[in-house]
Amino acid sequence: MGLYLLDYGAGNVRSLANSLTKLGHKFQWIAAPADFANATMLIFPGVGAFSTAIQNLQSKGLLAPLREYILSGRPYFGICIGMQILFESSSESNIPGLAIVPCPVELFDSTDKAVPHMGWNSADLLYPSSDKDEPVESSYYYYVHSYCAKYNPEKYPAATEWVHSTTQYGQELFVSSVRKGSVFGTQFHPEKSGEAGLALLDAWLRKPELATSDLPPTPRTPPKPKSKHSLTKRIVAALDVRANDEGDLVVTKGDQYDVREKADPTPSAVHTKTAGAVRNLGKPVALAARYYAQGADELCLLNITSFRQSPLQDQPMLAVVRAAAEAVFVPLTIGGGIKDSVDPDGTPRSALEVAGAYFRAGADKVSIGSEAVYAVERLRAAGKGDGTSAIETIAHVYGRQAVVVSVDPRRVYVDPATYDGPYKDELVIGRAENERGKAWWYQCTVSGGREAREVSVVELARGVESLGAGEILLNSIDRDGTGLGFDLDLINLVRQQVNIPVVASSGAGGKEHFLDVFESTDAEAALAAGIFHREEVEIVDVKGALETAGINVRV
Numbered sequence: 001m002g003l004y005l006l007d008y009g010a011g012n013v014r015s016l017a018n019s020l021t022k023l024g025h026k027f028q029w030i031a032a033p034a035d036f037a038n039a040t041m042l043i044f045p046g047v048g049a050f051s052t053a054i055q056n057l058q059s060k061g062l063l064a065p066l067r068e069y070i071l072s073g074r075p076y077f078g079i080c081i082g083m084q085i086l087f088e089s090s091s092e093s094n095i096p097g098l099a100i101v102p103c104p105v106e107l108f109d110s111t112d113k114a115v116p117h118m119g120w121n122s123a124d125l126l127y128p129s130s131d132k133d134e135p136v137e138s139s140y141y142y143y144v145h146s147y148c149a150k151y152n153p154e155k156y157p158a159a160t161e162w163v164h165s166t167t168q169y170g171q172e173l174f175v176s177s178v179r180k181g182s183v184f185g186t187q188f189h190p191e192k193s194g195e196a197g198l199a200l201l202d203a204w205l206r207k208p209e210l211a212t213s214d215l216p217p218t219p220r221t222p223p224k225p226k227s228k229h230s231l232t233k234r235i236v237a238a239l240d241v242r243a244n245d246e247g248d249l250v251v252t253k254g255d256q257y258d259v260r261e262k263a264d265p266t267p268s269a270v271h272t273k274t275a276g277a278v279r280n281l282g283k284p285v286a287l288a289a290r291y292y293a294q295g296a297d298e299l300c301l302l303n304i305t306s307f308r309q310s311p312l313q314d315q316p317m318l319a320v321v322r323a324a325a326e327a328v329f330v331p332l333t334i335g336g337g338i339k340d341s342v343d344p345d346g347t348p349r350s351a352l353e354v355a356g357a358y359f360r361a362g363a364d365k366v367s368i369g370s371e372a373v374y375a376v377e378r379l380r381a382a383g384k385g386d387g388t389s390a391i392e393t394i395a396h397v398y399g400r401q402a403v404v405v406s407v408d409p410r411r412v413y414v415d416p417a418t419y420d421g422p423y424k425d426e427l428v429i430g431r432a433e434n435e436r437g438k439a440w441w442y443q444c445t446v447s448g449g450r451e452a453r454e455v456s457v458v459e460l461a462r463g464v465e466s467l468g469a470g471e472i473l474l475n476s477i478d479r480d481g482t483g484l485g486f487d488l489d490l491i492n493l494v495r496q497q498v499n500i501p502v503v504a505s506s507g508a509g510g511k512e513h514f515l516d517v518f519e520s521t522d523a524e525a526a527l528a529a530g531i532f533h534r535e536e537v538e539i540v541d542v543k544g545a546l547e548t549a550g551i552n553v554r555v
């Protein structure tokens, strides 16, 4: 008897388990259909693709008992896909949902915004709540999804009695939580929504059922879209992780990807830093916890030398992810070595398997670097994806929102007067004073910038979006670690190619650079490493500056 969690074997359910443990709640896992009989409360933290979720539940014999459980009136809390399966259907697949809420789940309209909807947005209660136990607060929560139940009381009148809160993305209003009797569901992820999410989970666990008397007598006037949505710009802290020469995993930071200490001529420094040693800026889990406490909206851990060995042999990195997920309740992206590989004993490991290990350890998204470049090279040769690339296989199982492509481009300068090469339509002409008369294109690299490939950043961005990537993490080797500011030309160029969110990365040297990137480009997020590691700027100060400038952030 007691609280059970349902895991159908895809995506990050570890984070929900970690949240419950942090809140001091005990729980068990539904392992077989018979376990439903023992559940007095059930949480289904569905992540990934709708069809994969339904098919997995069906193949494990869990779908019918789940429906029975919900209809029995015992408390149910569905998160993301766990909420979506309550609906009739999803345009993501032709497999029907549980049809408890009479309304379909549909794809966001991408004409006025990036899809997936990824980041922190509000949840506006449909009824003004005077209930002190109301779990949803006026706060920001973390969303990551391409499909939603659109709020349309005229078209789906029977569904309105389920609508608990709505959220606006672009000019669309969608249902961000449903609640009726003992059924509760949120499109956002409370387990990834920091303190607000933990408070919501705790409130639901204390009072999982809504008594009829809890309902206010009259609903609020149906909401209408406002001129602007409240999705915030995200601030991401990056931790580049690798083993130092002693074999310990450390957070390091390069200058234009060179992470080794330079010879320092000052007498005091000679004894403290060894020239040539891997620069050590701290321990990964401790730094991750620090950035969570400081208000980072997401963290990104990149295993920067994983191309050298089999990632599944890299148990310390998995242990880092596990420990970070116990301390951090905002999204974690893990990158490095997401590729097909072979263990030293000859066992083949697919990229999907590697990603699965990271998701089970507590990652929400995986980031693919070198393999994405190779996949786009194959795409060029074949004209379409063959379904075997890491991007395609992972997106198919876990959903495109779980697949980030990390790009490591470098400027290639050419003479604009004479250049007649294949990238002439992509040339950027320098506008800044020190760049007048110069022109360049952006070339993609692999293996942490060590090898340049004949792929431009434009071809890469379009290619990975068509293969199923859900986000682009856009680094710049030229700006990395320089503190000169983000490469705004690069960010604008890539942002214009794709409809998926873009995270601007590399070069932040002060809070003014975050202002520049959000005022001059449409990047959805900005990432920095060095200034945070060296404590030159705190995340809270970056957000304060953005808020003062009228840019919406989660403070």
Ligand code: 1PR
Binding pocket: 238, 239, 240, 253, 254, 256, 257, 258, 259, 302, 303, 304, 305, 306, 307, 335, 336, 337, 338, 367, 368, 369, 370, 371, 406, 407, 408, 446, 447, 448, 449, 475, 476, 479, 480, 481, 482, 483, 505, 506, 507, 508, 527, 528, 529, 530, 531
């Ligand atoms: O190719 O799939 O194994 O992935 C390898 C991953 O490791 C890629 O995401 C690649 O960007 C990253 N990587 C490889 N080598 C390095 C290196 O630095 N030598 N780090 C590296 C890339 C870039 C950002 C950095 C920002 C912000 N790091 O993550 O944190 O540039 O820095 P700043 O704010 O200090 O300027 P695969």
